[in-house]
Amino acid sequence: MSPQSPLSPRKIRAARWRRLTHFLLVGAGLAAVSGACVLLLGHPTQQAVAQAAPAAPPPVTVSPPLQKEVTEWDEYTGQFAAVDYVEIRARVSGYLTEIHFTDGQIVNKGDLLFVIDPRPYEIELQQGQAQLTTAEATLELANRELARAASLREKDFVAQSTYDQRLQTMKSAAASVETGKAAVRQAQLDLEFSHITAPVSGRISQHLVSIGNLVSGGATGTPTLLTTIVSLDPIYLNFDMSEAQYLAYERASAAGKLKSNRDKGVPAFVRLTDEKDWVHEGILNFVDNQVDRGAGTIRARGIFPNPNLFLTPGQFGRVRIPGSEPYQAMLVPDAAVVTDQSSKLLMTVNADGTVVPKLVRLGPTIDGLRVVRSGIDPGDRVVIDGLVRARPGNKVTPQPGEIKTVATAR
Numbered sequence: 389m390s391p392q393s394p395l396s397p398r399k400i401r402a403a404r405w406r407r408l409t410h411f412l413l414v415g416a417g418l419a420a421v422s423g424a425c426v427l428l429l430g431h432p433t434q435q436a437v438a439q440a441a442p443a444a445p446p447p448v449t450v451s452p453p454l455q456k457e458v459t460e461w462d463e464y465t466g467q468f469a470a471v472d473y474v475e476i477r478a479r480v481s482g483y484l485t486e487i488h489f490t491d492g493q494i495v496n497k498g499d500l501l502f503v504i505d506p507r508p509y510e511i512e513l514q515q516g517q518a519q520l521t522t523a524e525a526t527l528e529l530a531n532r533e534l535a536r537a538a539s540l541r542e543k544d545f546v547a548q549s550t551y552d553q554r555l556q557t558m559k560s561a562a563a564s565v566e567t568g569k570a571a572v573r574q575a576q577l578d579l580e581f582s583h584i585t586a587p588v589s590g591r592i593s594q595h596l597v598s599i600g601n602l603v604s605g606g607a608t609g610t611p612t613l614l615t616t617i618v619s620l621d622p623i624y625l626n627f628d629m630s631e632a633q634y635l636a637y638e639r640a641s642a643a644g645k646l647k648s649n650r651d652k653g654v655p656a657f658v659r660l661t662d663e664k665d666w667v668h669e670g671i672l673n674f675v676d677n678q679v680d681r682g683a684g685t686i687r688a689r690g691i692f693p694n695p696n697l698f699l700t701p702g703q704f705g706r707v708r709i710p711g712s713e714p715y716q717a718m719l720v721p722d723a724a725v726v727t728d729q730s731s732k733l734l735m736t737v738n739a740d741g742t743v744v745p746k747l748v749r750l751g752p753t754i755d756g757l758r759v760v761r762s763g764i765d766p767g768d769r770v771v772i773d774g775l776v777r778a779r780p781g782n783k784v785t786p787q788p789g790e791i792k793t794v795a796t797a798r
Contacts, residue, residue: 445782449773449789450737453718455766456793458754460712466627466658470618470701471691472588478605478612479581480504484597491594494697495586495617502614504603506582513575520568527561534558581605590619591697618701621694622670625658627707628685646713649688650675656690658705668692668699672709711752718764719757721791724772725750734764735771741783743771756794
């Protein structure tokens, strides 16, 4: 085996350089790892300070309940109806000769609507007047003969039987005159009935019989229906309330807490299906005298002015009437109410910032806010915003807010 050849000086310097580079790289890696550990662990003193700083309580918006004088209202669905609804029928028979209106127009009381051929009734009137003239002449002759017989009877020139006969003749003639007068009045009425006028003011419907048709009238049979008229100003609105609601009104009225619905002047307000505000104001003027045994409801009615004739019989509308006298109420937003099964709660914040839930009894919604009948005091700070951060028993940072109503027109 040949002896190992000695290393050259150049190779020795290269080996030393490789070892030095390796040592430098290892040292740099260790320094980097050490610095990372220091960053991850942090300075012990700073970590203790961070753990000692407590988190601030979450902010919530609070406000006392809004106090306002309010009136509770009960709402019902009703239907408008005409105060006067008239079916125009023929009173006498004959051919229809004239129509004096346009279908659907407004007519006034006394306006001429239809004309039935008046000529037969003019003839009957003339005949009646002639018969009356004959009866009056007969009566005049009978009176003269009776006067003459009475003068002769005083001198005993005429028998008593003759005088009595003349007296009966006079009475018969007088009765004939009265019969003739009645016949004339009947003929005058028939002639008047041949001209049909509007009995009320309102809107007329379409004509149901055309010119040239024979119409039937009179007290017997079924008179021909010619058209109908409905009055528009004022107008009724009929609605039904349940027996329980009616009983509640009567109890409140008996206790002096509410004006009776049977009294005049109870206000009522109506809005149509496309209206948001209660723009039509009237009064409640009728409550029926019995409860419907089948439906368990009682009929009530309001009357409303309709000067522009906008409201039409048959339309539906919502009506509201007072459910209480005006009183001072506490109001909160519906968003502030918490539901716990069947209970209603309001979250309040006491002086040290602790959240305290309170069980409340609620009333109706008025002007966009909920009436609180009991459970809170006027000075309580109610959480109205940030409710999810208000946990019972925890502390919060209360920030002042304000409860505002949503303005609604009556």
